[in-house]
Amino acid sequence: GDGLGYLATRESFENYRLMVDYRWGNLNTHWNDRIGHARDSGVFLHATGPDGSSQDGNGAFMAAIECNLFEGATGDFLLIRGDGSDGKLIAPHVTIMSDERRDRDGFPWWSPSGKPVTLKTWGRVNWRNKDPNWKDVTGFRGAHDVEHKTGEWNQLQITCRDETIEVRLNGTLVNRAKS
Numbered sequence: 001g002d003g004l005g006y007l008a009t010r011e012s013f014e015n016y017r018l019m020v021d022y023r024w025g026n027l028n029t030h031w032n033d034r035i036g037h038a039r040d041s042g043v044f045l046h047a048t049g050p051d052g053s054s055q056d057g058n059g060a061f062m063a064a065i066e067c068n069l070f071e072g073a074t075g076d077f078l079l080i081r082g083d084g085s086d087g088k089l090i091a092p093h094v095t096i097m098s099d100e101r102r103d104r105d106g107f108p109w110w111s112p113s114g115k116p117v118t119l120k121t122w123g124r125v126n127w128r129n130k131d132p133n134w135k136d137v138t139g140f141r142g143a144h145d146v147e148h149k150t151g152e153w154n155q156l157q158i159t160c161r162d163e164t165i166e167v168r169l170n171g172t173l174v175n176r177a178k179s
Helices: none
Strands: 016-022 040-048 063-070 077-080 093-102 108-110 115-120 123-125 154-161 164-169 172-178
Touching: 016 040, 040 154, 063 154, 063 164, 077 093, 093 123, 108 123, 108 172, 115 123
Parallel strands: none
Antiparallel strands: 016 154, 040 063, 063 077, 077 123, 093 108, 093 115, 093 172, 154 164, 164 172
């Protein structure tokens, strides 16, 4: 389709592993003028609140922690805010281990040997080896990307156990957080 949307389950899950096999096609969506920009999708974890209540994505989603599927940025975590049925803010949060690096927006990189950093309400956690010069352009490839080239299959494995979310891309651990 063209535009934003998502598949969801009516079931609640905890302590699970989700496997996603995907590959990027040659086309991008016209929604929000994504033509010429990096191909973009995601997996929403710990989604809560009413459908269509997100403050991000023009209200297309639920509040959640998103594991980004985004050329050059697959494995990033995004905090997606939302409004509860009572109108109160639903504000996800994560705690990660991070070194001193920050991207141009001020957001940290996950580093297993870093110090604890907590993001609340809004933010991004860059995957471990994301290129610091990442650009929102079709086909972007960072020097240390583990995502395969356009047209080749990738495997994303997301494990949620207790409070920990762990993301592996093509067998490589790329991000970890506590929610």
